[in-house]
Amino acid sequence: MTNKYQVLYVEDNPANMRLVEQLLKTFPDIVLVGAETAEEGLEIAQQQTPDLILMDINLPGMSGYDALVELKKLDTTKDVTVVAISANALASDIEKGLDAGFADYITKPINLQSFFSTIKKHLNIT
Numbered sequence: 001m002t003n004k005y006q007v008l009y010v011e012d013n014p015a016n017m018r019l020v021e022q023l024l025k026t027f028p029d030i031v032l033v034g035a036e037t038a039e040e041g042l043e044i045a046q047q048q049t050p051d052l053i054l055m056d057i058n059l060p061g062m063s064g065y066d067a068l069v070e071l072k073k074l075d076t077t078k079d080v081t082v083v084a085i086s087a088n089a090l091a092s093d094i095e096k097g098l099d100a101g102f103a104d105y106i107t108k109p110i111n112l113q114s115f116f117s118t119i120k121k122h123l124n125i126t
Contacts, residue, residue, distance in 0.1 A: 005123045008033045008050040010041035010067065011085070012059050016108065020054065020085075023115060027125065038067035045077045052122050054106075057086035057097065065100055072101060081122045085110070 007030050011017045017034050024030050033050065035041035038059045045053060053071070057064035064084060071077040084097040089107035097105040104118050119125070 006050040009054040011056045038062035053082045
């Protein structure tokens with residue numbers, strides 16, 4: 001029996017959502033769940049406890065940083081790995097994201113090799 005991993009992607013841009021959806025199809029064991037806002041993402045995360053959360057930083061309303069703080073407060077989601085995906089690609093942006101508690105930081109446009117290795121690393125897929 002194979003393990004199924006649930007990945008929650010919080011992203012307000014439909015094109016970015018479709019891209020990640022296509023990329024994750026490479027992994028038959030991954031089920032992708034999408035949310036367009038941080039608020040919606042928090043709700044889904046609490047109900048379904050995904051194995052990994054991919055979080056856009058610049059979201060309408062609550063930012064990815066604020067959502068990360070909320071996720072870390074909740075018993076159901078405090079141990080879920082959260083990876084930032086952002087167009088903010090300066091070294092200082094990446095450092096800020098990692099300092100805030102994101103497990104990893106993927107920059108847009110997405111580097112495929114980096115994206116795949118990050119997903120494999122955090123889901124322990126060989």
